[in-house]
Amino acid sequence: MDSKKRSTLLTIGAVIAGYTALRTVPSLLPEKLELEALDRPKGFRRFIAGETSGTFDAFVGLDSPDSMGVAARKAAAIERVSADICGALYGDLDMSSARIPLASFSDYYCPFCRVQTKSFADMTSKMPDQVAIAWHELPLLGDSSNLAAKAALAAKRQGAYVAFQERLMTSPFQATPEYLARLSEDLGVDGEQLVADMESPEVARELENSAALAQVFAFVGTPALVIGRTVVQGQVSDRMIRRIIDLEREEGWDVACVSA
Amino acid sequence: MKGAVSQIWAGLLSIVLGCVSILVFDGAHAAESETFSNPAVTARLISAEDGIAPDAASVSLGLALEYGEGWKGYWRTPGEVGLAPEINWSGSTNLKSAELLWPAPERFEAFGIENFGYSGQVVLPIRARLEDAGQPLELRARVSLLTCSTVCVPHDFELSLALPQGVGIDPNSARQIATYADRVPAVPENSDIRISVTALDSRDSALIVLATSDAPFDEVDVFPEFGPLVTFGKPDIRLDRDRTELWAKIPINAWTEEYAEPSVTITDTARAITAPITLTSDPPAPPFSSANPRSSVLKVVAVAAIAFLGGLILNVMPCVLPVLSIKLTSVLKATGQTRQMTRNGFLFSALGVLTFVWALAAALVFLQWIGVSVGWGIQFQNPVFVTLMFMVIAVFAANLFGAFEITLPAALQDRLGASNAKAGYISDFGTGLLAAILATPCSAPFLGTAVTFALAGTPLDVIVIFTALGLGLALPYLVIAARPELVTRLPRPGRWMLLVRILLGGLLLATAAWLLFVLVGVAGGRAAAFISALTAVFIVAASIPQANQWVRRAVLIGCVLLAVFGSGFISSPVRTTASVDAMSHWQDFEPLGIARRVSEGETVFVDVTADWCLTCKANKSLVLDRDPVRARLRGGSVIAMQADWTRPDDNIARFLERYDRYGIPFNIVFGPGSPSGIALPEILTPQAVLDALDTASVRSLVSE
Numbered sequence: 001m002d003s004k005k006r007s008t009l010l011t012i013g014a015v016i017a018g019y020t021a022l023r024t025v026p027s028l029l030p031e032k033l034e035l036e037a038l039d040r041p042k043g044f045r046r047f048i049a050g051e052t053s054g055t056f057d058a059f060v061g062l063d064s065p066d067s068m069g070v071a072a073r074k075a076a077a078i079e080r081v082s083a084d085i086c087g088a089l090y091g092d093l094d095m096s097s098a099r100i101p102l103a104s105f106s107d108y109y110c111p112f113c114r115v116q117t118k119s120f121a122d123m124t125s126k127m128p129d130q131v132a133i134a135w136h137e138l139p140l141l142g143d144s145s146n147l148a149a150k151a152a153l154a155a156k157r158q159g160a161y162v163a164f165q166e167r168l169m170t171s172p173f174q175a176t177p178e179y180l181a182r183l184s185e186d187l188g189v190d191g192e193q194l195v196a197d198m199e200s201p202e203v204a205r206e207l208e209n210s211a212a213l214a215q216v217f218a219f220v221g222t223p224a225l226v227i228g229r230t231v232v233q234g235q236v237s238d239r240m241i242r243r244i245i246d247l248e249r250e251e252g253w254d255v256a257c258v259s260a
Numbered sequence: 261m262k263g264a265v266s267q268i269w270a271g272l273l274s275i276v277l278g279c280v281s282i283l284v285f286d287g288a289h290a291a292e293s294e295t296f297s298n299p300a301v302t303a304r305l306i307s308a309e310d311g312i313a314p315d316a317a318s319v320s321l322g323l324a325l326e327y328g329e330g331w332k333g334y335w336r337t338p339g340e341v342g343l344a345p346e347i348n349w350s351g352s353t354n355l356k357s358a359e360l361l362w363p364a365p366e367r368f369e370a371f372g373i374e375n376f377g378y379s380g381q382v383v384l385p386i387r388a389r390l391e392d393a394g395q396p397l398e399l400r401a402r403v404s405l406l407t408c409s410t411v412c413v414p415h416d417f418e419l420s421l422a423l424p425q426g427v428g429i430d431p432n433s434a435r436q437i438a439t440y441a442d443r444v445p446a447v448p449e450n451s452d453i454r455i456s457v458t459a460l461d462s463r464d465s466a467l468i469v470l471a472t473s474d475a476p477f478d479e480v481d482v483f484p485e486f487g488p489l490v491t492f493g494k495p496d497i498r499l500d501r502d503r504t505e506l507w508a509k510i511p512i513n514a515w516t517e518e519y520a521e522p523s524v525t526i527t528d529t530a531r532a533i534t535a536p537i538t539l540t541s542d543p544p545a546p547p548f549s550s551a552n553p554r555s556s557v558l559k560v561v562a563v564a565a566i567a568f569l570g571g572l573i574l575n576v577m578p579c580v581l582p583v584l585s586i587k588l589t590s591v592l593k594a595t596g597q598t599r600q601m602t603r604n605g606f607l608f609s610a611l612g613v614l615t616f617v618w619a620l621a622a623a624l625v626f627l628q629w630i631g632v633s634v635g636w637g638i639q640f641q642n643p644v645f646v647t648l649m650f651m652v653i654a655v656f657a658a659n660l661f662g663a664f665e666i667t668l669p670a671a672l673q674d675r676l677g678a679s680n681a682k683a684g685y686i687s688d689f690g691t692g693l694l695a696a697i698l699a700t701p702c703s704a705p706f707l708g709t710a711v712t713f714a715l716a717g718t719p720l721d722v723i724v725i726f727t728a729l730g731l732g733l734a735l736p737y738l739v740i741a742a743r744p745e746l747v748t749r750l751p752r753p754g755r756w757m758l759l760v761r762i763l764l765g766g767l768l769l770a771t772a773a774w775l776l777f778v779l780v781g782v783a784g785g786r787a788a789a790f791i792s793a794l795t796a797v798f799i800v801a802a803s804i805p806q807a808n809q810w811v812r813r814a815v816l817i818g819c820v821l822l823a824v825f826g827s828g829f830i831s832s833p834v835r836t837t838a839s840v841d842a843m844s845h846w847q848d849f850e851p852l853g854i855a856r857r858v859s860e861g862e863t864v865f866v867d868v869t870a871d872w873c874l875t876c877k878a879n880k881s882l883v884l885d886r887d888p889v890r891a892r893l894r895g896g897s898v899i900a901m902q903a904d905w906t907r908p909d910d911n912i913a914r915f916l917e918r919y920d921r922y923g924i925p926f927n928i929v930f931g932p933g934s935p936s937g938i939a940l941p942e943i944l945t946p947q948a949v950l951d952a953l954d955t956a957s958v959r960s961l962v963s964e
Contacts (some may be wrong), residue, residue: 108410109341111373115932118861140414141343141406144488172340172489172514221413233411 033243041085043256047232047244050149059171075122085216088209089226093132100131100245100253105138105214105224108148108173112225114165119238121162135161136210138222146207147198149172151180153206154197159191176249183203220237228253281389284397285312291430292577293401300407301333302326305399305419306383308434311426315394319423320373321358321386322437323347323403325378330409332379335365339375340491342475343414344407345384353398356389363443364525367494369935370408373493374855376483383440384960397423431597445525445532453526453533459543464515465852467492469508469524476503478529484510487520493855496918507544509914511852560721564728567710571732574699599744605688606741610734612692617730618723620696625719641908645781646872647823649697650775651795658799661761678787692737699733711923774874781871781906787826794823845894851915854930863931863957865949868912868924870905873896875942876925882917885945892953929957 034048069220081088090101104120106113108193117135122134135156137149151173167186177195184191197203214224217231225232227241228248264787293305294384308320323345327333334342351360361384390397399421406414448454457470467484482495484620493511506526525534714725731738740746742851779788801812846867867884869876877902893900905913905924916926919939927940931954 108342109406111341111370111375111408112410112412119932122861141412145343172491174489174516175407189272221411244610255335 001168014208033240033247038231039219040218041082041256042087044217044226044229044231047230047236049238073078073208074212074215078207078215081209081212082216085213086254088213090132090134093134097132099129100228100247100248102131103135103136103213103226104133105210105219105222107140107145107222108113108140108152108168109141110222116223116225117162123187124240129186130249136213137207138210138219138224139207140222144173149207150198150203151183151194151205154200155187155189157197157203158187158193160187160189163187229256261631263425265809268591275703290422291421291433293399293421296403296415296417296419298415299328299417300331300409300413301328301405303403303405303415303417303419305421305431306433306436307421307423308429308431309423310428310435312390312394312397313395313427314425316390318387318389319397320434320441321388321399321421322383322388322433322440323360323401324381324383324436325405326381327379327407331407332368332375332377333382333405333407333410334375334377336360336362337376338483338486339377340373342375342377342408345403347386348402348404349400350402351400354391354395355397356391361385361387361441361444362525362646364438364498364851366481367483369494370942374492383436385437385441385444394425396425397544399423441450443532445527445534448533449533451533453528453531455524455526455533455535455537455633457540457544458522458524458537459540460512460547461543462541463508465512467509467510467512469526470544471506471508473504473506473528475531477506478503480506480528482506482510483507483525483527484522485520485525486522488516489516490519493852496914511855513856551775560724563710563714564724566727567714567728568708568732571699571729572735573743574733575695575736598917602744603741604685606737608688609686609695610737610741612694613690613696613734613737614692614730615689615726616693616696617726617733617766621722621726622727622773625722641782641870641872641906643779643787645826646775646779646782647791650791651798651820651823652694653768653772653804654792655799657765657772658803662763672865692734695731696733740751778872778906790826791823794819794826799854802829822938839934846900846902849901849912849915854901855935856898858930858935861932863929863953865898865900865914865953866926866928866930867900867904868903868905868916868926870924872906875922879925879944883946883949886946889946889949892950896951897957929953929956933957 014148035045038044038046045078089103093099093101096103102120102124104117120133121123124131135152137152139149141147148168152161152164164183164187167183180195181191184194217226219233221233225236225241227244230244230248230253232241232244279408287646291310293309296303302325306322306324308322309316312319325333325345334344336344338344345360347358347360349355363378363382363384368375368377368379381776382669388397388399399419401419401421402416403419404416406412416556445451452474453471455469456470456474457468459468460466461468466894469482469484477499480497480499484492491513493513495508495510497508499506505809521536523536524541525532590732615640710725710729714722751788774793776788779791783791798816801815801819804812849866849868854866867876884893891896903909903915905912918926919926919928919937921939925942925944927944927949928937929940929949930937931953934956938947938956
C-alpha cells in the first residue's frame with residue numbers, strides 16, 4: 001500500500017472515530033459521579049444532578065400559614081430528627097447488616113415520584129441482600145396530598161405501601177369512607193385499621209419527622225432520595241443509583257451516623 | 261416616494277411611542293410588582309393601567325409567569341396529578357373580587373401521565389373589581405403554584421402592587437395581558453366552534469365529544485373537566501375531510517358518579533372554547549379518519565417509490581410464491597407459443613395484478629368515505645371471502661395433481677389450466693389477479709409505511725400509492741413481457757415437469773391448508789369442516805370421468821353456492837378463546853389500560869396478530885416464541901399483550917390507526933422510557949425486540 005492510500009485511510013478512520021466520539025461521549029458525560037459535601041447535616045453529601053442543582057430556597061409546603069402551635073411542633077420535630085438523623089431517615093431498618101439503606105421521599109401529586117417508587121420497589125425485591133428501603137411521605141401540595149400521604153403511611157403499617165402507590169397511580173385519591181373501604185379491599189388490608197391508623201398520632205409524628213428531615217436536608221421538592229449518606233434530588237438513572245450504592249458500600253455509609 | 265414618507269412617519273411614531281413607554285415605565289408608578297424568581301419560575305404581577313382612573317370600577321391585572329427550561333406549570337385542571345396555581349388576595353385594600361382567567365392549556369405527557377398546563381411564558385389575566393370606584397388599589401397576592409420537571413417544586417410567595425389614583429396605560433403590560441386574554445377560551449355564544457354531543461360509552465370507559473366549526477380545525481385538542489375525582493387519558497381525535505367536524509374519544513382513567521359540573525374545552529391553533537355540557541348515554545360511532553396533517557407532492561412520490569419496492573418484495577413472500585408457480589406451469593406448457601402470445605399473456609397477468617390493486621384502492625376509498633375503518637388484509641376477516649379463496653386454491657391444487665384435467669369442461673379448463681387460445685389470456689389475467697389477492701395477507705418491508713401513508717391521505721394518494729404497489733408486484737410479469745425471449749431460456753418440457761407440478765401443487769395445497777386454518781379462526785371449526793367437505797365433493801364431482809355433464813355442473817354450482825351462503829350462516833358468532841392456555845404469558849389486549857400500566861413503571865409489549873397474517877406467524881415462530889425474546893416476555897418484567905385481529909375488532913382497528921398503521925403485523929413497546937410507544941418494523945428480529953424493550957423499560961436517564 002502506498003503512502004497516499006494509507007494517509008487517505010487514516011483520514012477516513014480519524015473522521016469516523018471523531019464522529020463516533022462526538023455521538024457517544026456526550027451521552028456518557030452526565031453519568032459522571034460528582035459529589036459535594038454538605039455543611040448540614042454533617043457527614044452527608046449531595047449528588048450533583050444537572051438542572052436540579054440550581055438555587056432554590058428550601059421548599060415551602062403549600063399550606064396555610066402556620067399557627068403558633070404548629071410552628072412549635074415543627075421546631076420540635078427538627079430538633080428531634082437532628083438529634084438522630086440516621087434513626088429518623090432509616091427508621092427500623094437493620095443498620096448492622098451489609099445492606100445499604102435508601103430513604104425515599106415522595107408526594108402523591110408528583111408525577112415522577114410514582115415511577116421512582118415502583119423502581120425502588122423493584123430494586124429491593126431484586127437485590128434484597130444489598131439494599132433496604134425506608135419510605136417517607138412528603139406531602140407538599142395541599143390537603144389532598146396530605147390525606148393521601150396519611151393513607152399511604154397507614155397502608156405501610158399493614159405492609160401495603162407499594163401496593164397502595166400502584167393502586168393510586170392514575171386515579172385520584174378520595175377521602176370518603178366508601179372509597180377507603182373499597183381501596184382497603186383492593187389492597188387486601190383491614191379497612192377499619194387503615195382509617196384508624198390514618199388519624200393516629202404515630203402517622204402524624206411520622207409525617208412531622210419526614211417534613212423535618214426535608215427541612216434539615218434542604219430538599220427543594222419531590223421526589224428526593226438519600227442513599228446511605230448521599231442526598232439525591234430529582235431524576236437519576238438506575239445505573240447511577242447502583243453506582244452510588246457501590247460507593248457507599250466501599251466507603252462505609254455509616255460514618256455520617258457516627259458523627260451525628 | 262409616498263411609501264418612503266409614510267415609512268419615515270411610522271419610524272418617528274414608533275420612536276415617540278417608545279420614549280413614552282420608557283417614560284411611563286420609569287415613572288413613579290410602574291405597573292408591576294416585585295419579581296419572584298428561581299430556576300423553575302419567574303413571577304410578577306402586572307397591570308394594564310398605571311393608576312385608577314376616576315370612576316373606574318375595575319382594573320385589568322395579570323400574573324406573568326415565565327417557566328425555566330424544562331419546567332412546567334399547571335392549568336386550572338391539572339390532569340391526573342399536579343396542582344393548579346392559586347392566589348390568595350387577603351390583605352389587599354379596595355379589592356372587591358379578583359377573577360383569574362385561564363388561557364388555553366397545552367397537553368404534556370410525562371411518564372405516561374397526562375397533564376395540562378403551560379411552559380415557557382404565560383400571563384394569567386386577572387379581572388379585578390374595586391370596592392370604591394376611582395379609589396387607589398393596594399394588592400397583596402399570596403401565590404402558591406407547583407412547577408415540575410423531573411422533580412416537583414412547590415412555590416409559595418407574595419407579590420404586592422399599589423395602583424394610586426391616576427390615568428395612563430402601561431402599553432407593555434397591557435399588550436401582554438391582552439395577548440393572553442385572547443387565548444382564554446371563549447364562551448359558546450362567541451365561538452364558531454359548537455359542541456353538539458357529549459356522551460359516555462356503555463361501560464363508562466370513555467367520553468365521546470362531537471363538535472363542529474365554521475372554520476377548519478387545525479391543531480385541535482380536547483380537554484374535559486369533571487372535577488378533581490375524574491381523570492382522562494389521551495384522546496383519539498378525528499376530523500372529517502374538510503376538517504370542520506370533530507369526533508373525539510377520551511378514555512376515562514378514574515370515574516365517579518359524583519362528578520362536578522362538567523365542561524369541555526376545545527383548543528385549536530388560535531382559538532378555543534369552553535362550554536358547559538350535558539351528558540347523554542348514546543355515543544356516536546367514530547366517523548372520520550384521524551386528524552393527520554396533509555401531505556406534499558414530493559412526499560407522495562417518495563412513498564410511491566417505497567410502495568413499488570414493497571410490491572416487488574411481496575413476490576417472494578410465502579403467500580405470493582405459490583401463485584407464481586401457477587404462472588410458471590402455464591409458461592412451461594406453452595412453449596409452443598409465439599413471442600407475441602407470450603408477451604400478451606404476461607401483460608394480461610400484470611393487468612390482473614393492477615386491476616385487483618385498483619379495485620382494492622377504490623373499495624378502500626369508498627369505505628373510508630362512508631367512515632368504515634380500513635386496513636391491509638382485512639378482507640380475510642370475512643368468512644365468505646376466505647371460503648371462496650379456499651375453494652379456488654384447493655381446486656387449483658387438485659388440478660395440478662391431475663385430478664380432473666382430462667374431462668374438465670373446456671371453458672373451465674381454459675380458465676384454470678391455461679393453454680393456448682384466446683381464453684388463455686383470461687387465465688393469465690386471473691393468475692395476476694390471484695397473485696395480488698393472495699399478496700394481501702402478507703406484509704413486506706416498506707409496505708406498511710406506504711399503505712399507512714396512503715390510507716391517511718386523500719383518495720388521490722390512495723390511488724397513486726396502490727398503483728405503485730401494483731406495478732412493483734407486477735414487475736416480474738412486465739419484465740418477461742418486455743423480453744419474451746427470456747421464456748426460451750426455460751428448459752424444454754419433459755418428465756421433470758411432472759415433478760415441478762407436484763412440487764407446485766404441494767405449495768398450493770399448503771396455501772389451502774393455511775386458508776382452512778384461517779377459516780377456522782374466522783368462521784369456527786364447524787363451518788370450516790362443512791366447507792372442506794363441500795370442496796371435496798366439488799373436486800370429486802369434477803374428476804369423475806363418466807359423469808353426466810349437466811349433473812356435474814349442477815353439483816359444482818351447488819357446492820359453490822352452498823359454501824358461500826353456508827359460510828355466512830354457520831360461522832360461530834364469537835371466537836372461542838379455548839386455544840389460549842392458562843400458562844401462556846400473553847394477556848388479553850386492553851388498550852385503555854396501557855397508559856396506566858406504564859405510569860406504574862411497567863413495560864408493555866403489544867403484538868397485533870391474526871390467523872390470516874402470515875408475516876405475523878413468521879414473527880411468532882421465528883422471534884416471539886423463541887429465546888431470548890420468549891424468555892424476556894415470560895420473565896415477568898414485561899406485560900405481553902396479544903390483540904387478535906382475525907375477526908373485525910373496532911378497538912384494534914382504532915389502536916392501529918392511532919399509531920398510523922393500517923395493516924399487521926404491528927408490534928409496539930410501551931414503558932416508562934417510551935410512554936408514547938416504540939413501534940417495531942413489520943419483520944421482527946430478536947435484537948430489535950430486545951433493544952426496544954430495553955429502551956422502553958429504562959426508568960430514568962440523566963441525559964436526554
